[in-house]
Amino acid sequence: MxxxxxxxxxxxxxxxxxxxxxxxxxxxxxxxxxxxxxxxxxxxxxxxxxxxxxxxxxxxxxxxxxxxxxxxxxxxxxxxxxxxxxxxxxxxxxxxxxxxxxxxxxxxxxxxxxxxxxxxxxxxxxxxxxxxxxxxxxxxxxxxxxxxxxxxxxxxxxxxxxxxxxxxxxLDPDTHHPVPPEARLTCDMAFLGNRLPDRDARVAAWFFAPAAACPEARFVLGGSGWEGHPMPENVRALGHVPTRDHNALNASARMVLNIARDSMAETGFSPATRVFEAAGAGACIVTDAWEGVELFLKPGKEILVARDGQDVADLVRDTPPKDAARIGRRALMRVLREHTxxxxxxxxxxxxxxxxxxxxxxx
Incomplete structure (x- = not known):
């Protein structure tokens, strides 16, 4: 051996x-x-x-x-x-x-x-x-x-x-998979990521700004390091989210946001682990644009790609739950077929x- x-x-x-x-x-x-x-x-x-x-x-x-x-x-x-x-x-x-x-x-x-x-x-x-x-x-x-x-x-x-x-x-389908939504985590958009220096500006542009532009929507922020950071009133910060709760968070949000760090976005071809975790739970993923995304999930069909915070806000407003669920199902099928x-x-x-x-x- x-x-x-x-x-x-x-x-x-x-x-x-x-x-x-x-x-x-x-x-x-x-x-x-x-x-x-x-x-x-x-x-x-x-x-x-x-x-x-x-x-x-x-x-x-x-x-x-x-x-x-x-x-x-x-x-x-x-x-x-x-x-x-x-x-x-x-x-x-x-x-x-x-x-x-x-x-x-x-x-x-x-x-x-x-x-x-x-x-x-x-x-x-x-x-x-x-x-x-x-x-x-x-x-x-x-x-x-x-x-x-x-x-x-x-x-x-x-x-x-x-x-x-x-x-x-x-994706490890035994670890990340669809589960029933939980009322405590229900929201229109969730983002899960620790606060890091080369992520701050992109989170401000792709998450906090869209939340401020959509005061009627509910946003949930998971991850360590965000304590004390100013954020719109419709953003609820959870702090560190244990792995055991990732499925529930991904399944309870209408949409799940992926935000690449600066270095990852510049280099491209580096899908975050959380993209596959969210897809494995059947979530409708919205990602900031990075080179190579189409090699993993098909934009518009299996994942939604936002060029900026305005695009994120528009997707929150214009993507009904039925359409979001359909995109999430397609993402799940794709990752199970090709990306485990x-x-x-x-x-x-x-x-x-x-x-x-x-x-x-x-x-």
Missing amino acids: TKIAFYGSSLLSAYWNGAATYYRGILRALAARGYDITFYEPDVHDRQKNRDIDPPDWARVVVYDGTVPALRAAAANASDADIVVKTSGVGFQDDLLLAEVMAAARPGALRIFWDVDAPATLAELHASPDHPLRAALPELDLVLTYGGGDPVIAAYRALGARDCVPVYNA YTDRAELADELFRARLKAARAIA
Whole structure:
């Protein structure tokens, strides 16, 4: 059985950790294909106090203290694995963790950097020629990303990566699926996203401004960090929404808004995890425009695309519940047919088998 040592932010908690559902979806699907997975996560940022799930039966989870000695001890365990993965945005001493994990990997092991925020990572690398990750790229076997398309692939190769392959976000239908609406979450439009510096302006333009323009409509805002932020009276802020409540939120809103962060919108080809989560619940999704959306869902039929906040306001006013429900059903059928983590794991499995064979031959 092929062993994977996976070093990420958190598998157990989605608190300030938007990549959690991506990790869960892809790793669970890989486990179903026979991989033996150990996930290493640091006890930082109160994530362990805000767990969304218990340790699953398809992966072993090792939680280590947010200290350098504990990091080094956890990294040393990479020597037992056939595939060693360090993700972006672990949240504690990322550069040191990368160095320690890759140094511990045994000869013939596949060494991977898995970037769950490629546009932001690339911006950081371009701004810092001496960045440790930039120096490490030529020594790694593979860079995987959860989006970005050709622009991200080309950028990573130009920085010295041997290869870069997107493994896109997707749907885990066992986790995200249609449920009955709940009165406490009923609204005309919902947006779920933590407050981040490169999201503020777009949320103001695509969510708060349309809410102000549609005072008769009800808007719901989920996510951490919005406490104290000024917002129209018809916006109800929920704070952190646990993963277990995502289906209810998506199913209770007439429309669900997706707002890309600045870097994602500029790079394109990076559908957020929440797009697939909402589609999996049968929600009518409204998204700000980004390049490549038509590769995942058909605009006007399976998803609605807004060029600006005025478009969002118009869609809130002009899309009746019956039409919204129809678009949501089409989105659900599309993602079940083409965009599940089972599909993504098949791609990753093929990559791993081919690259492991090559890495062992070199060793």
